[in-house]
Amino acid sequence: MEALRVLNNNVVLARDGKGQEVILTGRGIGFNTRQGQTIDPTLIVRVFVPEDGRDPDHLAQALTFVGEEILRAVVIALGEAGIEGRESTRPTLAIAVADHVANALERAKQGIAVEYPLRAEVQALYPTEYAQAQRLLVAVNEHVDPKLEPSEATALALHLVNAGFASGDLSFTYTMTGVIQQMLAVVGEQYGLDVSQESMTAARFITHVRYLFVRIQQHRQLKGHESTIGKGIRLHYPEATGTAQRLATIVELRLGQQLSEDEVSYLALHVARMTTEGDGAVA
CATH class of the missing domain: 2.30.24.10 (CAT RNA-binding domain)
Structure with a gap:
């Protein structure tokens, strides 16, 4: 070396x-x-x-602002929580979590409590990452003093979600969370439904949107000439397509990225599933 x-x-x-x-x-x-x-x-x-x-x-x-002991504690905790191996070589997640833990420990020493406003949204939209974050918090607390508060699981979950994006910018994850919430609200308003975020179809919709955001970040949208499948979806689900176009407008306004025709079509497919299948919505 x-x-x-x-x-x-x-x-x-x-x-x-x-x-x-x-x-x-x-x-x-x-x-x-x-x-x-x-x-x-x-x-x-x-x-x-x-x-x-x-x-x-x-x-x-970024690593220079994190002490070696905290970094070691986080890398070990990531392994103990089953999120990463103990010999992880991915810097982004470890650094982001270690930096957060370092700041949280400093707040704890000063007696400063923080309540994260997105707790309900994070639990509903990212249940897998939130469960991982709870395990991670328990593991981290085995190696640090003072112990971190349970509310820190919300922030740790956001870091886990953020690990999938190319930019590594947590602000993008905050924006994504707000956009997903706004999308679900639009669907509920359009169809007069209370869309259940715990339903299978809503979960599929949220997962699809998350991967859409990854494609947007990586400039790899489904695009080009509209595919035959995309055209078929738009023809078969005209109302859902109209809703999907509203959702595409939200994305464009919030992220400054126009969605391709195929991306709109696949959004329409998920909207149709969420609003017509039995477990997708509750009247």
């Missing part, structure tokens, strides 16, 4: 044998280390490999 930049005594940006930039952590790994110098492998505790085009230098700088 060749040192490219020393961030502090515990974090070094380096180049591995394959020529890719990696982030190295370890107590004292940056002490007396110079650019171009070969790093003593015995000092390396963790090797993080940036993914999805994320900037290694930016991630390395």
